[in-house]
Amino acid sequence: MAEAIELKAWDRQRTGKGGARQVRREGRVPGIIYGDKQDPQNIALETKAIAMQLQTGHFQSTIFMLDVDGAKTRVIPRGVQLDPVRDFPIHVDFMRLGKDALVVVDVPVHFLNEADSPGLKRGGVLNIVRHDIPVRCPADTIPEFFEVDLTGQEIGDSIHISSIALPEGVTPTITDRDFTVATIVGRAAEEEAAPTETEGEEAGAEGAEGATAEGDDEKDAGKEEKK
Numbered sequence: 001m002a003e004a005i006e007l008k009a010w011d012r013q014r015t016g017k018g019g020a021r022q023v024r025r026e027g028r029v030p031g032i033i034y035g036d037k038q039d040p041q042n043i044a045l046e047t048k049a050i051a052m053q054l055q056t057g058h059f060q061s062t063i064f065m066l067d068v069d070g071a072k073t074r075v076i077p078r079g080v081q082l083d084p085v086r087d088f089p090i091h092v093d094f095m096r097l098g099k100d101a102l103v104v105v106d107v108p109v110h111f112l113n114e115a116d117s118p119g120l121k122r123g124g125v126l127n128i129v130r131h132d133i134p135v136r137c138p139a140d141t142i143p144e145f146f147e148v149d150l151t152g153q154e155i156g157d158s159i160h161i162s163s164i165a166l167p168e169g170v171t172p173t174i175t176d177r178d179f180t181v182a183t184i185v186g187r188a189a190e191e192e193a194a195p196t197e198t199e200g201e202e203a204g205a206e207g208a209e210g211a212t213a214e215g216d217d218e219k220d221a222g223k224e225e226k227k
Contacts, residue, residue: 004064005065010028012042027047030092032094036101059077060076060077062076066094077093077095097139102137104134104136105142106133106134107144109181112147112148116150117184126184127185129183130181136170137170143167148182155184155186159183160179160180161181
């Protein structure tokens, strides 16, 4: 079961742009709690506390217990607005979580045993298609991460979602295909895909020589006509 992290919050009576600016001047972040068939509630939170949680990298897949003036509400973040210049939080949306609530979250993927992959040993490259996998699951059982074992993987192999063991009750939001999570590709294939600078220069030189030759032929043809 996911352990809820407690955050202190305050009820916010004044709304609108003016109210939000006042909250920010006090060193807090304006926010809102909605969902679970209840009226939205405007709140304010400590800016430092929110900034610290954002640094974890999984803020929007973490369950929080908001202590709003003594009343506790279980929530999950559903949106964060950041200042475009200074990159600090300026507004946070939280969704209430009722009993047996289902949520959609992005769960990170961890790749294990790269040293045991013959393809990587021979110079192959791990091409990660999805660093996170979007899933639907009970709020109380959000996985921290998914593990992908690279043991035995060769160049040309692909890892699909069907090869990852998902906990009970956890399902991908993409259901119409067995999507790719990662592949192992050869370095030679990557190098062939992009021409080198030398090849580009040679091609340019050949083009210039061809253009000069054509130009000389046209000049010679013109002289013959005059004669």
